[in-house]
Amino acid sequence: MLRLYRINTGSCGGCDVEIHAAVAADVRLTWVDSPLYADALLLTGPITVGSREALLRLRREVSAVPLLAIGRCAIDGHPFGRGGVNEVRDLVVQVQVEGCPPTPRDIATAICAALQSEVQS
């Protein structure tokens, strides 16, 4: 079982619905209540000014866990004009999943592929 923790940084909720659909449809995926016990962190939303500090603090605490940017907002801020991981200098993401929102299948495939390559490395 791959344990997932979701970080919403100002998302519209669309990617979050599709992530929930992906977890419900794929038996390999499950939720966990704490980022400390997660196998992967899923980032949604354009990283608003209000949520940036909280995200960076959380990332410092769990720097070894792979971080996946889910949806275009998390990558480049999409329609909101700014934000996303591209704008945060110290934030490295292992995988970027494109789409507004990405399909549940794309999300599940990306999570499994990221964790597989993590194990191999």
Place this chain on the structure above:
Amino acid sequence: MGYTLALGPFVPNWRGPQRLVLKVEGEVITDVDYRAGYNERGCAERLPRLNLDQALHLVTRICGTASHAHSLAFCQALETLLGIAVPERAAYLRCGVAELERVISHLTGLTALFDVLGLERYTDMTRRLQEGSLQAMQLLAGARIIPDMCLPGGLRADLDADQRSELLTVLAKLNRRLFRLIDQAIDQRGLLTRTVNVGTLTPAVAEQFFIRGPLARASGLNADLRIDQPYAAYQQLTVRRIVQESGDVYARLVVLLLEALESVKLVEQVLEQLPGGDWQGALPQRLSAGSASAEVESPQGLLRYRLESDGRRLTNVSIDPPRPLDRLLARTLLVGALVDNVVLIVCSTDMCVACAEC
């Protein structure tokens, strides 16, 4: 001895990134500190700087589960400003997408509620129903969620006869399964014990706080814009008002369940009565000077857009979303509640932070 307890997005089923810091004495909440603002994206300020195409793209993405409601309100305001008429077929299809969006949104809230209650069987049922409604949205609007359907004066895409008949089959299945869920869940003893007289919001408080939408209808207020001030094709459709008097978590759950079923029936009604004719919308080449506003009944309640234009571009856009779970409302609902019931009460309000902090 008292202690503080923080609740936030790390709680499973928490909708949005807001935080609650609770002061607890024994098992009872004595005070609530509500911390929000994590979702603020400055959309209303950004909208006047965009051209109409970009603006429509942005409003459609303010909230994932009320995406069509935002784009519909924006387009209706533009149509009022420019005096554009909407063909009947487009008006019907707009209602269809809006109602299917309501089904998806309500089922999202219900899945969270049943999960918090630990009623795994119902959680699985609502999750499957939600997946079914997402697939229905794919058939109707070409996208599972965030349907880019609305354009001023009409729609971007039509529904052909094959899609219509396939959709009717999917909807009949949804209708049957949702009815079965309601029939089984509504008087289940475990559910009643946990939800009746919990987190009560009285009609007087709901009215005073100007709450609208399902949360208000669960507290005995019968405001529903689709019936009170029909827009799009709601005048021609038979919309049933769902109202519960008790104002507790149970009433809110029942309202979400029954409204989801009514909305499925409304989409069926739309498809059965769907008139032929023109449907296509287009982005206007130029704007008229003036101001206009439009209101719609979004899945979470009253959503209003106000536009001002100088004749060349939009100069001001204001968005009045449904009332969010702010500090005052959180205090009213939670002070005096048992600590075990807090997540349940918050989930039952089914309030959308993405709409509130746009």
